[in-house]
Amino acid sequence: MLTNHYDIVIIGSGMGGLVCGDVLSREGYSVCILEKNKQIGGCLQTYVREKVIFDSGVHYLGGLGKGQNLYQVFQYLGIMDKLKLERMEEDVFDKIITEHDEKEYVFAQGYENFIGKLLVDFPNEEKALRLYCDKIKEVCNRFPLYNLRSGGGFADKAEVMEIDTRAFIESITDDTKLQSVLVGNNMLYAGQPGKTPFYVHAMILNSYIESSWKCINGGSQIGKWMAKNIHDRGGIIKRNCEVKKIEVENGKVSHVTIDGDRKIYGKYFISNIHPVKTLEMTDTDIIKNVYRNRLKSLENSISNFTVNIIFEHNAFKYFQHNYYYFKEGQVWSMADYTDDNWPLGYVIFAGGGKTSKYAESMTILAYMKYDEVKQWDTTFNTVSETEDRGPEYEAFKKDKAEKLIDCVEEKFPGIRDCIKSYYTATPLSYRDYIGNGDGSMYGIVKDYRDPIKTLISPRTKLPNLYFTGQNLNLHGVLGAAMSGLVTCIDLMGNESIIEKIKNA
16 A cells, blocks of 8 residues: 555665665665666666676675575575575686786685685795684674674674784784785775774685675575565655655654655655765754764765776686786775776676686776866766766766776776677766765775774664664675664664574
8 A cells, every 4th residue: 555654764775775775675664765776786786788687885795605694684585595606616716916926826715725825825824824814713703793693792792893804914924925915906996005904804805715796687686585585575665765854853763755745754764875965955953063073074985987898799708706806016005096097906807608618708996096086076877867967077988988998908908809899887876876075985985993983873862763774784785784783673672583583
C-alpha cells in the first residue's frame, strides 16, 4: 500500500542504507529508501558501454569464504547463494609492481600462502612477515563486530587504534622494498604517511587475504538482491527522488521534503549520505555549530580519475588478479603529485570476456584531486540530469587519459594497440552520482593521532536521526555493511542481530 508515512526513512541507497533497510524490514519495521539517482547502490552502481559492464566502485570483494564475516552477513540477508561470484586465483589476488623493477610481488590468499609467496622475493624476511600477519590478526580481533561478536567496549579497540601504519611496518623490517610492497595496494584505503591507522590497513587486507572474489557482471547485483528483499517485505525504494530538506519539529525529525515539496514522514530517519551534507539539509539549533564545524573540519579522502577500456576482440591477455603500480619511492606520496609527474601510481582491474584467455575490458584508476576539476564545479551531469560540461572538460579528460595510458604502457608494452575505445570519469562524476561534495573515494580520513575525532557515531543530537555508511567506521562493501549493522544495533537498542548473522 502506498503511503507517505513509514517507521524508517533512509536517505540514500548505498551499501549502508540498503543493509539498514534489509535488516530493519526483517525486524518488522516499514521501510522507505529515497535515492536521488536512477540506479540504486551508491558505489555498487554499474554502467554499460558498448554492451560491456563496468563497476563504479566494487572491483573485488574480500571475506566471502564460508563462515567469513561478509559471507555471514550476505548469508543472513539471504543473498549469498544468489550472487554470481568468481574466486580470484588462490596464489595471487594482487600484484605489486614498481618503476625500474621487473619483479612482480605477489599477494596470495590464506596467511601461510601469503607469507610463502612473499618469501620467494624476500627469503630473509620470514620473521618480519610473520610479525606483520600476526599483528593484522591481533588488531582485527580487537573489533567485536568485525568478528561478529556481541559486547566489547571501546577500550578493546582504543589501544590498537593509535598504531601508525607506516611506523609499524618500518619497525618490523629494514628492507625498504618490503616496506613498500606491504603497503603497495594502499590505494584501497588512500593511505597517508603519519596518518593512516594500522587498524584500517589491517581490516581491509585481512578480508582479502582470507579470500578474494570478483562479481561476475558487476557489483550492482548485491544492491538488486537487497532491494528485492526490501520490496518483498512491503518496503519502498523511490528512485530519482532527491531529499532537499530534513525537517525538525518538537525536538526531532518529523519528515523530509523531496522534489516538488512532497513530504515523507517517519518515526526514524537514517542518512546514508555524507554527515556534512546531511546536516546542511537539517535546520535546527539542537545540533550545535561546534559539532557542525567539527565535521566540516574533517578531511575527506582524495578522489580518482578512471579510464574504462574496451579491448579489441582477443587482443589483450586476461589476468584474474589486480595490479597496483607506484613510481619509485612514491608509495606513500601518490596523492601528492604535480601536473608534471602525474600519475605517481595506478591500479588495474581486468574484465573477463567470453573466454578466460582474453580480457574484454580494463579499468585503470589513479588519484586525482578535486581542485583539478574545480573550474567545472557548477556543472552537474548524471543519467537522470544530463549537462554537457563543455569542450574544455572533454579535452582535459582526454589529456589525462592519454597520460595514464602512456604510464601503463611502460609496464604493459603494446596495450595501446589493443584498445578499441575508452571512457573516462573524474571526481565530478563521483560527486554527482555519490553526492559527497568533492568526489571523495572513501569518505572521512581516519587519523591514528586522534582516532576519536575521526570516528562518527551513528547517533545525532536529534533522537530519531542516524548516520550510516562509509564515513562511520570503514569504507568498502564490508566496511559499509558493518556500518549499516552498527546503525541498526544503535536504533534497535540491542545486539540481537549479531547472533542471527553469526548463526545464519
